[in-house]
Amino acid sequence: MSLLLLVIAFVLSGFVAIASKTLVEWNLGQYRDIYLLSFYTAPLILGACAMFLRGERSSVSDAKVGLLMGIAGASASLCMLLALASLPGIVAFPVKNLGNLVLTGMISILAWRERLSKTQWAGIILSLAAICLIY
Known part of the structure; x- marks a missing residue:
């Protein structure tokens, strides 16, 4: 569900x-x-x-x-x-969504002490790299 x-x-x-x-x-x-x-x-x-x-x-x-x-x-x-x-939508939407992913992940780690796996950390790092590449 x-x-x-x-x-x-x-x-x-x-x-x-x-x-x-x-x-x-x-x-x-x-x-x-x-x-x-x-x-x-x-x-x-x-x-x-x-x-x-x-x-x-x-x-x-x-x-x-x-x-x-x-x-x-x-x-x-x-x-x-x-x-x-x-900005074109092809730039604005991915940057906004990837930024949301990174920010939410960081807040989850800092505020709620959530633990991330290596692949989850890799996803956040790749998201940051994608923001730089897209923008």
């Missing part, structure tokens, strides 16, 4: 990337703010409806974490849209 969820997340992330690139390629920059607003408002509404239907309530700390994640995500999306305006 976990693999299926990862595949679904992969496909949906691809749709988000395509939507971002389409916004830039079709010169729809004047709709950037509405794009970002709907991109983050839709999940907020869906999540609130799901919580309501299950009879759950959100704590203040949950709301703070959600707000922080929303601000970080919206800022990242805005930066990606701005980068796509001056």
Whole structure:
């Protein structure tokens, strides 16, 4: 089941990337703010409806974490849209995704003391090399 969820997340992330690139390629920059607003408002509404239907309530700390994640995500999306305006997608998307891989790996090691195998370390090192080669 976990693999299926990862595949679904992969496909949906691809749709988000395509939507971002389409916004830039079709010169729809004047709709950037509405794009970002709907991109983050839709999940907020869906999540609130799901919580309501299950009879759950959100704590203040949950709301703070959600707000922080929303601000970080919206800022990242805005930066990606701005980068796509001056970089080809073939450069911007791999650099962003490989950067995510490296950063997440490093945080996992430092914050949660996760241990990486030699092949996982090799993957992170190759990702850093790929970022340098692509950019």
